[in-house]
Amino acid sequence: MRIPLQVAIDQEQGVVTRIGPPATQFPGSMALGAGRSAPDARTAAAITGRELLAMGVNTNFAPVCDVNVNPLNPVIGTRSFSSHPDLAAELVAAQVAGYQRDGGVSSSAKHFPGHGDTATDSHVAFPVITHTREQWESIDAPPFKAAINEQIDMIMTAHLAFPALDDSGNPATLSKPIMTGVLRGELGYEGVIVTDSLAMQGVRDLYGDAEVAVRALLAGVDQLLMTPAMDDAFAAVLDAVRSGRIPREDVDAKVRRVLSLKYRRGIVARPYADPSAVSSVVGTPSHLAAADSVSDRTTTLVKNDAEALPIAPKGKKVLVTGYGVSTTATLAAALTAKGATVQTVQTGTSPTDAQVAAAVAAAADKDVVVVTTMKAWDTSVTDKRGGQQKLVKQLLATGTTVVVVAVRDPYDIAYFTSAPTYVATYSYSPVAIEAAARVIVGDVAPTASLPVDIPVAGDPDTVLYPFGHGLTY
Known part of the structure; x- marks a missing residue:
């Protein structure tokens, strides 16, 4: 009997979106955290899952369970629901239900045992999480426990060291104490464990690619994702099984877990998608309307000291400037549709002095300037200048009246605290930008609140705007 394949994707939504329009877009995890609505989180996952399944994708590597307690985190950030474990756990549970029960696709919680407190990107280096065992229990573990309680099909590993759980120095992906001892033994997880991409540097520092594959299986992993040396890894695993280094009964158990997932999820019974039915599921008017409605509840008004918002756009001369060709174009189109006369000066992620000067000159005759920022805090990577x-x-x-719109991390305000008006969208997806435009012009009153603390620049222990802060009108 031939066993159909799992076809998998990273469709977290927000900043990690592999399939764009006409598939329905959502603003992502941290935006949902700002919205504080488990039903909205479930709706977003359900629609995403249904559309993926219609396109022949039966496995989604989502949701992200990492609790983003480190504002300097370069790899998780807005992929996380929140810096508060309880909120993250609630929304993780909702999304697992949305993907699996409503959407019919396998869900994969990531990145175990938790990637939220690091300033190092495991794609290019080897992070070390310094949480104590007690901190792991209270901060990192709750979302994974919530996913397990929802009977999640898969859990993805993290390529990082977690000395409080295993002091060997091995990455969690290759750690039997973590994968078998903690995840299976302590948390009672019986589903499939999949590695994060084995092409990432965080798992390649200590061993060769072939040995990494063997050690991951020995640790308790069931599936190896994106090994960069497939032939070498395959040969190494075969040799390890034949020599007894990997017990045959362990291999049989891994295969049973994968087969059980495929039967339970309907992959064996219904291995094919119907191409003629895609248009009746993907990007339908009802799905797009739901995405707009959810997004309207995620925009956070952080600061409105001069009460510049909402603006009456009709007849106003507006400059839209800052990050993103499509981002500024989307915002300009939305304001133009409301009657404003809009000029656009896109300046990118790292504007030159000449680009800054051009934007400032364009502001001279405007009634309002709307400036978008994207990780303006990160001068080490994103905004090098x-x-x-x-x-x-x-x-x-x-x-001139200036409205600052942070279209990714909400932390940017700490670096220009004199800005009297500040909006956080947590996403530069057009659906989030259009929702922000509706807030700016007053068509929608902002209702979302910060899902993280915003710390003072250079002082992570001092809070500038706390979790739960948010204004309305």
């Missing part, structure tokens, strides 16, 4: 911070500060100095 510090140009986004310069752009906002020089626009503020013109005396």
Whole structure:
């Protein structure tokens, strides 16, 4: 008998979206955390799952269970629901139900045992999580426990060291104390364990690619994802089984878990998608309307000191500037549709002095400036020149009404605290930008609140705006 394949994808939504329109888009996990609605989180997962299944994708590597307690985290950030474990756990449970019960696809919680407190990207380096065992229990574990309680099909590993759980120095992916001892033994998880991509540097520092494959299976993993040396890894695993290094009964147990998932999820009974039915499921008017409705409840008004918002756009001269060709275009189109006369000056992630000067000059005759920022806090990677911070500060100095819209991490406000008006969308997806435009013009009153603390710049222990803060009108 031939066994159909799992066809898998990273369709977390938000910043990790592999299939764009016409598939229905949502603003992502942290935006849902701001919305505080488990039903909305479940709706987003259900629609995403149904559309993936219609396109022949039966496995989604989502949701992210990491609790983003480190604002300097370069790899998780808005992929996390929150810095509060309870909120993250609630929304993880809702999304697992949405993907699996409503959407019919396998869900995969990631990245075990937790990737939320690191300033290192495991794609390019080897992070170390310094949480104590007690901190892991209270911060990192709750979302994974919630996923297990919802009978999640799969859990994905993290390529990081977690000395409180295993002091060997091995990454969690290759750690039997973590994968078998903690995940299976202590948490009672009986489903499939899949590695994160084995092409990532975080798992390749200590061993060769072939040995990594063997050690991952020995640790308790069932599936190896994206090994960069397939032939070598395959040969190494065969040799390890034949020599007895990997017991045959362990291999049989791994195969049974994978087969059980495929039968339970209907992959064996219904291995094919119907191409003629895709258009009746993917990007339907009802799905798009649901996405707009969910997104309207995720925009957070963080600051409105001068009560510049909402603006009456009709007849106003507006400059839209800052990050993103499509982001600024989407925002400009939405404001134009409301009667504003809009000029767009896109300046990117790392504006030059000349680009900043051009935007400032364009602001001179405008009634309102809307400036979008994208990780303006991260001058080590994203905004290497510090140009986004310069752009906002020089626009503020013109005396024109300036509305700052952070379209990814909400932390940017800490680097230009004099900005009187600040909106956080947690996503530059058009669906999130269009929702922000509805808030800016007053068609929708903002109702979302911060799902994380925003710390003072350079002082992570001092809170500038706390979890739960949010304004409305």
